[in-house]
């Protein structure tokens with residue numbers, strides 16, 4: 001698969017990734033714990049609440065990767081991690097009391113930071129707490145993010161024992177010079193070993209995170225990284241664009257600007273990686289940085305129009321409601337988003353008072369709900385049925401979205417979308433630009449000057 005470079009240049013502008021709509025910068029402070037409880041109760045008192053997804057944020061890491069944009073804390077103090085796990089368990093117990101009995105959990109994800117920085121025993125104990133308070137569906141997708149460095153086979157055995165069936169490894173780049181510059185040295189052999197262990201232990205899906213645009217990345221070396229990745233054969237690959245935001249993440253100043261590839265070089269890295277993954281690698285591009293093998297359930301869900309999307313990216317499972325635990329974690333309720341506080345001290349203080357540790361939140365208006373439906377349909381199914389939207393929301397689509405449809409015309413000329421009176425379809429090439437398509441329906445972009453809040457596509 002080849003994407004025309006001029007299209008990437010043309011559409012490469014800052015925009016949200018639409019893991020939520022409205023995007024997180026629009027969440028508001030001043031949400032009270034009482035309000036959160038009322039929302040949770042209302043959602044769970046519906047006659048037939050849909051299955052649930054869960055997310056657990058484990059922020060701790062052993063060392064700092066200079067590029068890191070995640071909400072993480074570097075620590076070498078085991079008691080700090082033990083204390084957090086204690087409070088996390090309290091939060092899980094607190095929230096679970098409002099969940100409708102028997103409501104099944106179909107998806108659970110542990111992200112970070114580095115969830116595998118926990119000891120094998122801590123992994124098993126935390127999962128036990130989750131299972132005590134929630135009912136897991138037998139075929140639930142249970143995933144963990146793992147850092148290949150310092151990962152032992154005992155960690156992976158513990159994760160399997162706890163019921164994890166998918167794992168994603170932070171790989172980023174396999175070139176020694178790049179690894180030095182980002183303070184993350186993990187030789188190819190180490191990645192190969194943990195991948196082999198994960199296979200032997202029966203993880204159903206193994207995924208790699210890669211980043212392009214890192215310091216000292218050059219085309220030839222990056223090609224080698226991609227070919228090494230193809231040889232190791234993960235089921236899925238996330239290919240992220242390096243977001244360099246030193247004004248927000250101060251430690252990124254440790255990466256000097258002159259070490260970074262220039263925009264044109266970064267674009268070449270991206271285009272070449274896509275080409276290699278989809279030709280030599282045989283991967284399919286799913287959407288928004290995600291690649292999967294053709295026989296992977298994600299590929300099948302793409303064909304069947306059943307892909308889902310939430311804060312963890314694309315999945316085959318997972319309803320739209322997600323309860324998230326730990327600092328900074330974002331829950332997606334039926335008509336609201338709730339983000340936990342960012343600081344450990346605030347998190348502990350709230351839970352000591354027996355309150356949910358809410359920091360920010362947002363309740364969707366009916367107009368937000370409509371636009372969220374349109375945007376998520378485009379992001380997940382790459383197709384929107386206009387009569388279905390009209391029926392569901394009681395609107396005249398063409399009148400309601402006249403501005404958006406006008407914006408889509410240029411994308412139609414560029415071959416990114418196909419519009420009829422009945423539907424909007426995102427083309428195969430258009431899937432690379434799906435966030436530009438979605439942006440046409442985002443009411444917040446046109447009313448605020450907040451585009452620099454977001455990173456560019458490439």
Ligand SMILES: C[S@@+](CC[C@H](N)C(=O)[O-])C[C@H]1O[C@@H](n2cnc3c(N)ncnc32)[C@H](O)[C@@H]1O
Nearest residue numbers: 067068069112113145146147170209240242243
């Ligand atoms: C929480 S980490 C994954 C687990 C573990 N901490 C690790 O690094 O191996 C999530 C992923 O986000 C990506 N990431 C982190 N900072 C980024 C940035 N500034 N730009 C793009 N991707 C980034 C990396 O690919 C990383 O693997």
Ligand code: SF4
Nearest residue numbers: 061065068070072113
């Ligand atoms: S990339 Fe992963 S291991 Fe590195 S600092 Fe960020 S969260 Fe921690």
